Amino acid sequence: DGGITQSPKYLFRKEGQNVTLSCEQNLNHDAMYWYRQDPGQGLRLIYYSQIVNDFQKGDIAEGYSVSREKKESFPLTVTSAQKNPTAFYLCASSRSVGTGELFFGEGSRLTVL
Amino acid sequence: QQQVKQSPQSLIVQKGGISIINCAYENTAFDYFPWYQQFPGKGPALLIAIRPDVSEKKEGRFTISFNKSAKQFSLHIMDSQPGDSATYFCAATFNFGNEKLTFGTGTRLTIIP
Numbered sequence: 001d002g003g004i005t006q007s008p009k010y011l012f013r014k015e016g017q018n019v020t021l022s023c024e025q026n027l028n029h030d031a032m033y034w035y036r037q038d039p040g041q042g043l044r045l046i047y048y049s050q051i052v053n054d055f056q057k058g059d060i061a062e063g064y065s066v067s068r069e070k071k072e073s074f075p076l077t078v079t080s081a082q083k084n085p086t087a088f089y090l091c092a093s094s095r096s097v098g099t100g101e102l103f104f105g106e107g108s109r110l111t112v113l
Numbered sequence: 114q115q116q117v118k119q120s121p122q123s124l125i126v127q128k129g130g131i132s133i134i135n136c137a138y139e140n141t142a143f144d145y146f147p148w149y150q151q152f153p154g155k156g157p158a159l160l161i162a163i164r165p166d167v168s169e170k171k172e173g174r175f176t177i178s179f180n181k182s183a184k185q186f187s188l189h190i191m192d193s194q195p196g197d198s199a200t201y202f203c204a205a206t207f208n209f210g211n212e213k214l215t216f217g218t219g220t221r222l223t224i225i226p
Binding site for chain 1: 155159
């Protein structure tokens with residue numbers, strides 16, 4: 001089945017540690033995205049990528065980093081510089097940026113202890 | 114200018130009733146308005162979308178009403194069912210969807226028997 005796979009589903013980390021969230025898609029989509037979801041704040045865009053080896057900052061990129069070495073993969077690293085990293089992180093893809101239909105993974109919930 | 118304001122934040126409707134969620138926007142360049150549905154622990158999925166050249170779009174029990182002059186659009190769920198209980202996000206983009214989506218803050222809908 002085609003889709004977006006995010007891992008891990010739940011993750012705990014101590015303050016000061018970097019953590020990497022995995023996102024893989026087999027939809028052959030060019031564009032991939034990372035969103036952060038917090039209660040009452042909707043979905044906020046962290047980073048997005050339109051093609052391999054290229055990515056752009058979204059609205060809340062500070063404290064995060066990404067890479068896009070393969071079309072299928074778009075990992076997100078939450079660095080120790082992110083002041084409030086506890087959140088639900090969603091990865092998504094689309095045929096190209098702005099087609100309007102995003103396909104989301106099931107999310108990764110990160111808790112910083 | 115890029116914001117999409119969504120209300121209410123939460124909504125409780127009796128089974129069989131009509132659920133109504135409203136969104137307002139400022140950027141008159143927006144030209145594509147999708148709604149996403151998210152069940153607990155899952156990623157959002159596209160539910161229905163509308164372009165401003167029509168005032169209404171209906172798919173089954175779900176209808177989008179669009180008021181271009183008021184810069185508002187709304188989702189109506191007729192004959193609401195417990196299975197409709199979810200979080201709903203409105204969104205907007207422009208340039209016929211060639212730009213990133215801007216999401217509303219979400220509405221948590223609960224349908225009670």
